[in-house]
Structures are given as structure tokens and as C-alpha cells.
Amino acid sequence: MERQVLLSEPEEAAALYRGLSRQPALSAACLGPEVTTQYGGQYRTVHTEWTQRDLERMENIRFCRQYLVFHDGDSVVFAGPAGNSVETRGELLSRESPSGTMKAVLRKAGGTGPGEEKQFLEVWEKNRKLKSFNLSALEKHGPVYEDDCFGCLSWSHSETHLLYVAEKKRPKAESFFQTKALDVSASDDEIARLKKPDQAIKGDQFVFYEDWGENMVSKSIPVLCVLDVESGNISVLEGVPENVSPGQAFWAPGDAGVVFVGWWHEPFRLGIRFCTNRRSALYYVDLIGGKCELLSDDSLAVSSPRLSPDQCRIVYLQYPSLIPHHQCSQLCLYDWYTKVTSVVVDVVPRQLGENFSGIYCSLLPLGCWSADSQRVVFDSAQRSRQDLFAVDTQVGTVTSLTAGLVILPLKCVLSPPPDLTVSAPPQSYQRGSGGSWKLLTIDQDLMVAQFSTPSLPPTLKVGFLPSAGKEQSVLWVSLEEAEPIPDIHWGIRVLQPPPEQENVQYAGLDFEAILLQPGSPPDKTQVPMVVMPHGGPHSSFVTAWMLFPAMLCKMGFAVLLVNYRGSTGFGQDSILSLPGNVGHQDVKDVQFAVEQVLQEEHFDASHVALMGGSHGGFISCHLIGQYPETYRACVARNPVINIASMLGSTDIPDWCVVEAGFPFSSDCLPDLSVWAEMLDKSPIRYIPQVKTPLLLMLGQEDRRVPFKQGMEYYRALKTRNVPVRLLLYPKSTHALSEVEVESDSFMNAVLWLRTHLGS
Template sequence: MDPRLVSGVYSRVSGLPAPVSAHVRQERTVEDRIYRVSTDWTQTDLVRGSRLTFSQQWTVITEEDHSIRTVLPPGPAVPGSGELLKRVSPLRGLKAVVRETGGHQLLEVWDDHGLRRCVDLSVLNKHGRVYDDAQFGCLSWSDCENKLLYVAEKKNVSSGPDGVCSCVCVLVQQDRSVYCEDWGEALSNHSLPVLCVVDLHSGDVSVLQGVPPDVSPGQALWAPGGQGLFFIGWYHEPFRLGLKFCSNRSPDGSTLVFLQGRVFGPHNQCLSIQQMDLQTGTLSTLVDVVHRPQDGGFAGVYEALPSCCWSTDAHRIVFSSACRNWKVTNTTCSVYGSWKLLTVQDDLMVVCCSSPNTPPTLVRTDPFNQLIRIRTDELFYLFAVLTPSSLQNGTAPRPDWSDWAWRCSWVRTVRSYVHVGAFGVRCVSVVILLLCVLVFTVNYRGSTGFGQDAILSLIGRIGTQDVKDVQRAVLTALQTDSTLDPERLAVLGGSHGGFLSCHLIGQYPEFYRACAARNPVINAATLLGTSDIVDWRYTSVGLEYSYDRTPTADALGAMLERSPITHAAQVRAAVLLMLGGRDRRVSPHQGLEFYRALKSRGSTVRLLWFPEDGHSLSRVDTQADCFINTALWLQEHL
């Protein structure tokens, strides 16, 4: 196969833009309601080797009854250079932007006439870098729209070489060598966050006091009236645990809603929605944890609420959540694929919608029943999902696989793809394109979207239950479709998916001919001392975690017993390993351990090393390298 063909396919797929956020402004005329829909997009540029952001604006004209009359063509895309955070004020439509340029971080405020205010946060030197991540970061307008709230690194801590925090206090020289904890994978430059407020009249910046010293604040917003704040706090004593990908760490003017989940355990769990009456301080459960969803019913909450999620009457909350293989916002329109809500205003939703033959598409709906496509890029690709469709009684219910899939009759190669993370879900919104193959993505028991019982059923059964679920899925596909070739099977996966991939080729050595694994967990016992989520290493094998727990021979033995390394001697498949040198979640030495075990036995193995990348292998050049090498590896060995 010509590598140029592979590169061309990847370039086309990766270059498709995807909407990431939206804002709606209403303008009323005598006859119509006019809405300005401003959207932010991200797009991969292989020439620059970076991800670009741009914005576009649509005009939506509706009737008095909210029905959509027309959507006018958008203006040209406007690139967003250096933008870290952006937020539009609800009343005056002012746009606040935190931008990085020339080594400085600037806070800008724009109105309809141009730049209204610019504050150089770096020159003021009141704090360190502003946080722009989804875990801690925020940019919140006060009710009077004269103040902005955000989160930044505390002044006396800065990021040193290789992202390691180092003290810059000059009063005690030896403090420069004191180890400074951070928040793990992808948050290595986050250590001590502080809440900051900028006054747009005076340009003054103040760091707020009163946060408990053992709490790291984030995701802050103003309380009604601007006399107080709400924020999420993470305890960082006795030490920090990695937060990225782990949600288990953890409006109108009268009610506050927030998500609540169990501490420790699976990375992602079914959450409850709690509400607080701001007048009385009373807490109540709005939506409880769903343990076993009814057929076709609500499957629970598994991800963060959008920043704008209230209906006009403040009686309803709109959000997206996994429901089996789909991500849904409005189940009445699920025929369009998976939905992700970007924003809702005046009961009009702006949604990112995708399906197996449609990459992320921007759509606009009227009050929960009419859908208008705003922008779409058509691309056909092959995709199939096998997933447990029901749960039976017992602690480890058996799966009953769904019988639907998207396929082409001429495809004769099956490639099983195991989703990343022990507790996630592979929805039909994910683009998986590996040339002319049939790809099965298996939502084994433990995946989100099927209720809390399904998630917890995997605890203590990693390396067995999940492996057997994937294997049974592939066998089901082969038994169902006689055109598939059982002699041309490959398995792909990353992180826990890489763990499963390496298990499958070791436990079923004569079954798979090729494997491609990204940052796989290979030996849970040796990973214990190097991972930023040490709690999961205990929980995954059914052991209770506490901060003061130290390893025992029995615990390490249980971890080793459930690890792919124990089956390395049986591997016959050709193995491609892709490792990030800066991975804090799964040490790259895990993959190196597997590489050496296979190499010493003369097995076919290749290792790709990306020294500047972390666990997600998310750099643009890394993703392109991984895709092309994976496609060529499978072509060579299948």
C-alpha cells in the first residue's frame, strides 16, 4: 500500500473541523426574533503541525412561536490566534478573551466597536499562568459585568524544566530543590491554583483569600449579586492524585445545580445531579444514580453539564449523556446520531451532532422538536459497535450483544478496537477510519452509558471479564457474517484498551495476527509506583484504597496476575507499540517491558517513541505518525 495514499486519507479525515462551543444572542424586531449564533471550532493543520481555532457566526430567523424560518449563510471563518479562554457576557454581549502573545498573557474585553479594555496579567505579576484547562479553568462574568473571575497558578510557584514545579522564593535558597507536587497527567504545570478577579474599570487584579489551605479551587463562578463565589475544590493533602480523565475526584438566581459522584473507584461513574436552594441552603437530589436502566430509558449522567443548560422558565436542565452506544441530548431526534449540547438559550439548542457517515455537524433546534443543519461535512466510513444490551442478575452479568452494525458486504477483514480508558464509552460519534476494513468497537461491561451496576461489575475482574467480553464480541461477529475472514484479525487500543489488546493476543495467541497498542498497561504491579492514579491500581483488582496504604506481596501478586505480561511468552501476533515519553498515567516503561519480553523471544515487534508527548499521544504530528504507521502495520501483517 502506498504510504502517500494512507497519508492522504488521514489528512482528509483529520482536517475536518469540529464545533467546540457556541453562544447565542437574541435580537427582537417587530415581526421576528433574530438570533446570532457564534460558534468556535477546532481544526487540525498538518502543515503547521498544530490545531487551529476559528469562529463563525450564523443568523437564525424565527417566527413568534419560535419555529425556525431560515438560517442565513455564515460570514467567513475568523481565526482565533492565541486564545486560551473566551466568554461572552449575558447582558451586553461583551467578549472577554485571555490571550497569550509574545510570552505575555493578556485579558482583553471586546464590544461591537472593537477592543474596549486590555490588561497585561503577566506584567502585573499578581499570580502565575492562567489556567485554561477544562479541569480547573474558568472565565466568569459578574452580574454587573464589571469584573471577571478566573483561576491561575499561585505566584510563588512556577513551572520549571520538563514541566516540574520549582519554588522561586529567594528568601530560603535551599527551597529551590524542594519537590513540588502537581496534578498529574496533562496537568503537570498545575500545583497551587488560586482564584483571581480583575476589575475592568480600574484594571486591578486581586487574588482572593479564604480558600482552605488544603483545597485547590477550580471551575469558579459568581454567586447571585456578586457578593460570593461558588467553586469546586479538590483536597490536595496528604498528596495529589491525577485528575485528568478521572471525574471521580470529586442558573438562575435561585438554584445551583452540580454533579456528585463517589470518590475513588472507576475513573468515570454514573453521577447524580444535586440542586441547592440558594435562599435556604437546602440540598436535594434532582437526578439520582441510575443502576440498571430500563430498555430504551434514561441511562444516567456521565459527563459535565454545559455552562449554559437552563430552559427559559428555569424549570428544566438540558444536557448530553451517554445512553448505550449513543450520546443523546434529545432522544426524539436520536435518528440523527449522537448529540452533544453546546449551549441553550430561549429554549433553542445549539448541538454538535455526528453519526457513522457524518463527522461532527453543527445543528440548531427550536423548542426540542425541530432540527436545522447549519454546517456539515459528509464523509462515509465503516463502523460497527458491539455492546452489552442487557444486564442479568448476579455480580458479573453476562452481556447480550446488540445485532446492529454499519458495514459493507465486500469487507472481509475484522479489526477489533477497544476504547481508551477502563471506564468510557465508544459512541457512534467517533470517527474510526482505517482504510477498507470493518472496525468493531466493543463497549464491554464497565463502559459508561449502561448504568452504575455495569460499571462496578468490572471492579476486581480486569483482565478477565473485559477480555472475554471483547473476545465474545469478535466471535459473535464472525458467526453472524460468513464473509468475514477469521484468519485476518487484528486488535487496537490505547491505555486500558492497550491493556486489553495485549491480553487478547496473549490469551488467544492463535486468534489475532496483529496488534497496535498505545501506552498500554502491561504490568500493574510495576506500574503501582509510577502512575499518578495509584488509587486505581488497587481498586481495579478489587482492593480498597487509602492514602496510607503500602504495597503487600498479596496486592502486588493480584496486580501481576491480571496483567498482560504474564501471557507475553504466548504472543504470536505482530505487535506495534506507541509510547509517550512524558506519560504520567501509564509509564512508558510499561511498553518497554513488553517490548523487551517480545524481543527476547524473537517475536515481531516495533516500538514508536514520542519523547515530547504524554498519555493521550495528542500532538498533531504524533497522531499522524501513529495513524499512518498503524495502517501500514496492519496492511503488512494482515
């Protein structure tokens, strides 16, 4: 019987990709102020921001949409969209003022060439633009940071000032031999300015400035900046310690100072994107005296400080520094007035039964506090799901908001009913399935969240946080429904490694895999399977919407997403079990999962392929070397191939050392035994056994896993006449996520699988 995948020609695959790639993704949401109608009812607006692939323009577009939520104080009565979506071209950051009466927008405009693009900071009020400041022309600093590592846009509590992070203004540099031609029509002041010897530093044109690595190449020396909204004056704050780079800042109680996270950049900067373990601490700088005060332990790593509504307490995440890049974190609380720090939720070594397995988010939502300043709401991976939780900061109890949940269907409000005092919710509802959740914001106990599954694109939901002790009774109302994708069946498999593969130090750990399979295939034994280990390695797949697995499943493949030991969401012991065992424990876990699923599901064991990126590519290349008879084809995206040769060229050299099983120190050079161990744990070691056809996809601007890693593997395979094809994307970075690159890589992957999994 001919396999279903062989019936999909390139045109059909392109059409399928075009259709599914149009599914938008939620990126942010905020809630407008409370409004009381003339009938006594209450409503709030929900402002949402989305991104979507535009294959015609070959870019990700951003758009916004408004919704109305009518409620009776503790439950949603009616909800629905208000108007159509509008593209928000040029917006980099936006933030509502505390009262909701104004909105600040950071916007880019102008050309795309060097020096042509300008940044404007706008203030909007109701239906007009109140102020617009050309930040580029003012030349107080360099480009404003819009990333989620350092970036922020924070209103003062008085709504008179805006706080943000920008690149420090650099001195001008010129050649030793550069001369300036003076314009005869220039004013005397302009001529005098051009003649000043200190206007440019000769010979500094090519001075190297360290940056913060992957996706942060233009960011080197961040500074805290304050804009006076009334006067337009900009000041760069003094008092930040010389050895740290500031970010994630907000106004302290009373607007007397600024609280920020400071990251160590001595003796040199390391890549920070997806690395929650970078040494950092919480600081407060007084705006009057310029004095800077340390608020947290400065030997650890911290992230996402959030001030409570009553302005009394700050909650933040805390991690050990310079061990695995992502791990279980502590939730800490700093009391602003007593100056006492406490650990609200500690690291969870190991999950017991169905109990909470720890916090695994890199950032808390900007809005995460309950109205009474007692509870904090967040999302976190819990094994192979992502759930919402509420933490009582007084007693440290953690309660799930999405276990045993109820989801109410969409209720569109075209015109407000005359009487909004009705408190009885609609009677029809459905129990939630085992999908995954993401909290976008909470304000006055009204939560805005995203829900999706491997067969259901993201849907937007709102619900009120119940009173303490009743958190599991949340009624979630859908603001916007998404259509389920038909013929995708999925489930979670729990796997226990065999005794001979146990980790002696961390015995008894299990792991999981998410299996997607086509609905009702004519003959299951003819279904090919694609195996996908995740990257990181300390990350995880969760039961959320993912484009590539859904696409492959719709094309007739079973897709196995493996959360091997070392993945997040399974307790800190699982994470710590992997360093020193990469290339062995993770590889054997994936192989064991493959063998178990093939045995239980009776898929075609002679037509199994691999697809993985970064550390997932590392595992994939290990598997085709260690188990060459199992895999018929392989697709690897920016894979780690040789840890030893990667050490000197990556933005995360600590990753190479730690995952190989050694402590990292910036002043320590590896000896021969360490180099040998790195090489021994690398896929390059198994090159002589490889015979599986391999498609390599490399981003030439990848700072995390430099593309020379893939080139090293490519040349070794070519020498041995192994079928290999290399796609080199000249302007792409590690994620290969640019629309043109992502779409091209998917089509090439599909054609590669189709070619090499044919009968």
C-alpha cells in the same frame, strides 16, 4: 482474491488521511443577545469555535464562525452562516458578558521559550478592544488556568469584574552561591529592591511542587483571582480552605461572593484529568467578610455547578469518591435561599428496557438551564449512543430530546426577508438516524448542539426547547451541513455473554459493539477486521464521528468497537461489575464479540487485528496472550502492561488498586497478596504465549501510563523473538493526540496492519 487493503499504498493512505483529517471539530458555541428587526422579526447570532488539524503547520488550529438564526419566538424560521471562518490564534478562553455587549478573551502572546510567553486579558466591546491587561507583567499570580478541570472565566452579574483561576505566585528561589550584579544605571528604588534579602529564597531552586497529573503538569496551587475591569486592579481571594484547590468558579447571586468547587489535595495530589471521582465539594466564599461556607457533602466528589437564570438555584453533578474514575452520577440541586439540597436524578443501577440509563457526563455545559429556571438540558451516553435530555428539576422526570427527532435542512439567509413573522417551518424534513448528540449551549430556550455518526462528520444544529411535556417535538435545523463519507456502513450489535461468563454478583448484564464495514465489498469473506476495545475502562464508544475507525473502514477494513461490561452508559451495575475482574471479564467480552461478529458477518477470520490504547491496549495485549491464534497483528498505544509495577509511577495509583479489586487508601501500602493479584491480572503474565506481531506506540511524557510500561513489554517480547516495533514520541503525553504524533502513528499503524495482514 487480493484484499482491498493491499491496494492502498502509503501515498494513498496519506492522501486519505489528509482529506479526512481536515474535518473540523466543534469545541464551543455561545449565543448573542436577542435582536428585534424593524419588521418585527427576531434573530440571534451563534458564535462557534472549531478546531482542525493543520498538517502543514503540524498543529491544531482554532477558528470561529458566526451564524444567524431568525425565529418567531419558539421555532426557527431561517438560519445560516454569516461570513467566512476566521482563525483565532492565541485565544485560550473567551466569555460573553451576561448582556452580550462585551466579551472577555484570555490570550497568549510572545515567544515559546521559558518565561517568554505572556498572557493578556482583553475586554472587547462591539467592534473595538476596550481594555487589555498584561497579566504576566502585573505579577499578581502565575499562569491563568485554561483547562476544563479548574479553569473558568466568569463575568460578574454587574459586568464590572472578571473571575478566573490562576497558579499561585511562587516565591523566587536561587542558589546558595548566586550573586546579583547591580546595574550602575538602575534607580535607587531598583537597587534597594534587588538588595532585599527576602526577594528570593536560597536553596529552594529544586523544591518539588506536586501537580495534578496528566496534561496538568504546570498546575499545582490554583487561586481565585478577580479583575476590576475599570481600574485594572487584581485581587487574589482570601478565605479558601488550606486543604482544597479551587476551580470551576462563578459569581454568587448579587455578586456578594463566589461559588467554587474545591478539590482535596491532602495528603497528596492525584491525577484529575478524566477522573470525576476526586474528593471535592461545593463552597461559597463571602467577598466582604472572607468567610467560606461548605454547600455540599464533603465526603463525595462534585463537578460543574451551574446557576439558574433567576439566580435562585445551583445544579451540579455528584459522584462517590475514590472508586471507579468515571461512573453514573447524581444530578443535585442546591436552593440558594432555603439552603436545601435535593437529588433531582439519582444513580441508575440498571437500565430497564429502553428506559434512561443514567447520567455519564463529566461536565455540564456552561449554558444548561431553560429560560424559566425549571429544566436542565445535558447530553449523556446511553448504551452506545449519546443523546440529549431535559430534566424537570421540580419533579425529576428525564425526557429525551433526540428520540424520534426531526431534522430540518439548512436554510441559508443571504439577506433578511422583509417579513420575519412567518411561523410555518419548511415542509421537507428527515427523521434522524441513530447518531450521537452533544449540547454546546442553551440560552432563552434556544439550543445549539452537535450531531454526528460514524459516517457523518460533526454538523451544527439549533432548535427551541419545547414546553414541558412536549420535549420530544424538537425541530432541529441544520446551520452547517457536513457531507456523509460514502461506503461506510455501521450498526450496533447487542451481545449477551454466555452463561459460563456471567458475573455472579451482577448477573444478566449485556453489552454492545459498534460495527463499521466497507460498503459493498466484492467478497465479504476477504474483508479483514480490526478490533478496537476502548480505554478507561469506564468510558464508551458512541455512534459519533471518529477519525481512525472511519479511515480504516475506507481502506477496506471492518472495524469492531467493543463496549464491554464495565462501559459507561449501561447502568451503574455494569460499571461496578468490572473492578476486580479486569484482564478476565473485559477480555472475554471482547473475544466473544469478535467470535460472534465473525460468525454472523463471515469476515476473514484468519485476518483479524487489534488496536487499542491505555486500557484498550491492556485488553489488546491480554488478547494476544490469551488467544494467540485469533490475532494476526496488534497495535497498542500506551498500554497498561503490569499493574503492579505501574502503581508507584502513575498519577492515578488508585486506579491500579481499585481496578484490581481492592479499596484504595492514601495511607495503605499493598501487601504481598495485593501485589500478586495485580500481577496476575496484567498482560505481562501471558508473555510466554504471545506470538502476534506487535507495534507499540509510547508517549515519553505520559504521566498516566508511564512509557516504562510499554518498555517492559517490549523487552520481554524481544527476548522471545516475537516481532515487535517500538515508536517512542519524546514530547507526547497519554493521548498521543499532537498532530505530528497522531498522523505519524496512524500511518505506521496502517503499514503495520498492511504488512502483517497480507496473504
